[in-house]
Amino acid sequence: MSAERPLVLLVEDEPAQREILRYNLRSEGYDVSMAENGDDAIVLVDEMGPDLILLDWMLPGVSGIEICRRVKSKRATAHIPVIMLSARSDEMDRVRGLETGADDYLTKPFSVQELMARIRTQLRRTRPATVGQALEFDDIVLDGETHRVSRGGAPIKLGPTEFRLLSTFMEKPGRVWSREQLLDRVWGRDVYVDTRTVDVHVGRLRKALCQHGGADPVRTVRGTGYALG
Amino acid sequence: MSAERPLVLLVEDEPAQREILRYNLRSEGYDVSMAENGDDAIVLVDEMGPDLILLDWMLPGVSGIEICRRVKSKRATAHIPVIMLSARSDEMDRVRGLETGADDYLTKPFSVQELMARIRTQLRRTRPATVGQALEFDDIVLDGETHRVSRGGAPIKLGPTEFRLLSTFMEKPGRVWSREQLLDRVWGRDVYVDTRTVDVHVGRLRKALCQHGGADPVRTVRGTGYALG
DNA sequence: CTCCAAGGTAACAGATTTGTAACAGGGGTC
DNA sequence: GACCCCTGTTACAAATCTGTTACCTTGGAG
Numbered sequence: 124m125s126a127e128r129p130l131v132l133l134v135e136d137e138p139a140q141r142e143i144l145r146y147n148l149r150s151e152g153y154d155v156s157m158a159e160n161g162d163d164a165i166v167l168v169d170e171m172g173p174d175l176i177l178l179d180w181m182l183p184g185v186s187g188i189e190i191c192r193r194v195k196s197k198r199a200t201a202h203i204p205v206i207m208l209s210a211r212s213d214e215m216d217r218v219r220g221l222e223t224g225a226d227d228y229l230t231k232p233f234s235v236q237e238l239m240a241r242i243r244t245q246l247r248r249t250r251p252a253t254v255g256q257a258l259e260f261d262d263i264v265l266d267g268e269t270h271r272v273s274r275g276g277a278p279i280k281l282g283p284t285e286f287r288l289l290s291t292f293m294e295k296p297g298r299v300w301s302r303e304q305l306l307d308r309v310w311g312r313d314v315y316v317d318t319r320t321v322d323v324h325v326g327r328l329r330k331a332l333c334q335h336g337g338a339d340p341v342r343t344v345r346g347t348g349y350a351l352g
Numbered sequence: 353m354s355a356e357r358p359l360v361l362l363v364e365d366e367p368a369q370r371e372i373l374r375y376n377l378r379s380e381g382y383d384v385s386m387a388e389n390g391d392d393a394i395v396l397v398d399e400m401g402p403d404l405i406l407l408d409w410m411l412p413g414v415s416g417i418e419i420c421r422r423v424k425s426k427r428a429t430a431h432i433p434v435i436m437l438s439a440r441s442d443e444m445d446r447v448r449g450l451e452t453g454a455d456d457y458l459t460k461p462f463s464v465q466e467l468m469a470r471i472r473t474q475l476r477r478t479r480p481a482t483v484g485q486a487l488e489f490d491d492i493v494l495d496g497e498t499h500r501v502s503r504g505g506a507p508i509k510l511g512p513t514e515f516r517l518l519s520t521f522m523e524k525p526g527r528v529w530s531r532e533q534l535l536d537r538v539w540g541r542d543v544y545v546d547t548r549t550v551d552v553h554v555g556r557l558r559k560a561l562c563q564h565g566g567a568d569p570v571r572t573v574r575g576t577g578y579a580l581g
Numbered sequence: 582c583t584c585c586a587a588g589g590t591a592a593c594a595g596a597t598t599t600g601t602a603a604c605a606g607g608g609g610t611c
Numbered sequence: 612g613a614c615c616c617c618t619g620t621t622a623c624a625a626a627t628c629t630g631t632t633a634c635c636t637t638g639g640a641g
Contacts, residue, residue, distance in 0.1 A: 269526040283575035
C-alpha cells in the first residue's frame, strides 16, 4: 500500500485521454494503474489499494458516480481521495459530484498543470502513513490509525518495518507471501535489498509477537515464503 | 472565533453580489461579516478571526490574491480556508490561485448551490471539533472557545501553534498524524516549512504539558509521525 | 543416516530518525 | 527605540532501526 511513489488509479474509457494522463502522471512521479470501466475499477481499488483515484464521470457500465459512492461507502477504501473528471459543466452535477463524496472535481477540458496541482493537494491532505481500520487475527490486533499492535491485550512494540510486515500479513491472513512479494510491499518497489533480509525481519517480528509467550503465529513455508496463521 | 455558527468573511466590492451572497450565506446558517476592499478585509481577518474567507479576485486597492497571500503567510491566520471568486476563467489563474494558497477557486458565474457545497467541504476539512465544546483527554482539557488549556486543573500556557497542534491531536486521540498532515492542518496548506519544524513544536508542546510533572501524553511513532496517547 | 540447501538468528557497523538547545528574525507593545 | 514573545532553522547528540554477514539448526531427499 504505497511505500514511496503514490499509486494513482486512473479510470477512463477513452484510450487517448488515458495515455495522456498516464504519461503525465508517470512523469510527475506516480505509479499508475488503469481501468477502462467501472467493474475493473472496483476490483482494482480493492486489489491495489491506490492512494488516489482519478475517475471519469461517464463510463461504460457502472458510472463514475456509482464507483465513487461505493469506494466512499466502504470502510477500507473510504479514505482514498477521489477526483472526478467530467465533460459536463452542468452545475447540478458539480454539486452532486462533491456531495457524493468526491474530494475534488474538474471539468474537461482542464489543464494537466491544474490537475497535478489538485492531485498534490489531495495526496498531501489524505495520505496517512498506514491506512485502514483495525485488523485482527487470533489474539493479535493491529490498528492502522493509531499504529498500535497488541496481543491478548498486551501492547507490542514494533519497528516500522516489522509493523508494515505484520500489516501485510494481516491484510490477508493465511496467504503465503514470497520474499520477493514482501520486499515489494513492505520495502517498496525497486529497492535493492537482499532477500535474506526478509528472514531477519520475520525473525524480529516473531520475537516481538512471542515476547509474552504464546504460539508463533507466523508460518514458514519452506521453499516459498511466509504466511500468517 | 466561531462559537456555534461558522463566521464567513465576505470580501466583495460589488454591492449587488455582496447582498446576494450575504443573504444566501445567512440562510445557510452562517454568520457573515463583510469587507468591500482589501484593507478592510485584512483588518477584519485579524479582528474577527473568521472560519472561512470568500475572496473576490478583483478588488479596489489590495488585490484578492495579495490578501490571500497575506492571510496564508501569517501563522495566526494561515489555517483559515480561503475560497477565491473570480471572473477570470483563465486556467493559469486558477492554478496560480491555488498555488498562492487559496483552498478552492470558483469562476463566475457560479451557482450559489455550488458555492455552498464548496464552503461545506472546506469547513468540514478545517473546522475541528474544538469549536464550542471543550475537548478532553486524560487529565488534559482544551477549550476551543476560550483558548484555554489545563492539565489536572492547572492552567497550561501555550503559543498559538502549540495550541492548534494540541487541538488537532485532541480531535482524534490516538490517531497518528504524519508531519505533512500536521503541517497541513496546523500551519495551513502550501506553507513552505521544514518538516523538522513539526518536531520542534511537538517538543515545545511536550515541555509545556509536562511542566508540572505527569507523563508525556504525546507519542512518537518512529518513521511516521506523532499521536496523542 | 548423511548431506545439503533452506531457514533462524546473534552480532555488528552503519544509517536514519528524533530530541533539543541555541540562534536569528519578525511583529507587536510600550 | 528597547523589549518581549513566538517562529523556523540549524546543528549536534542520542536513540533506534537496518541490512549484512557468519554461523547454527532444521528438514527431507536419497
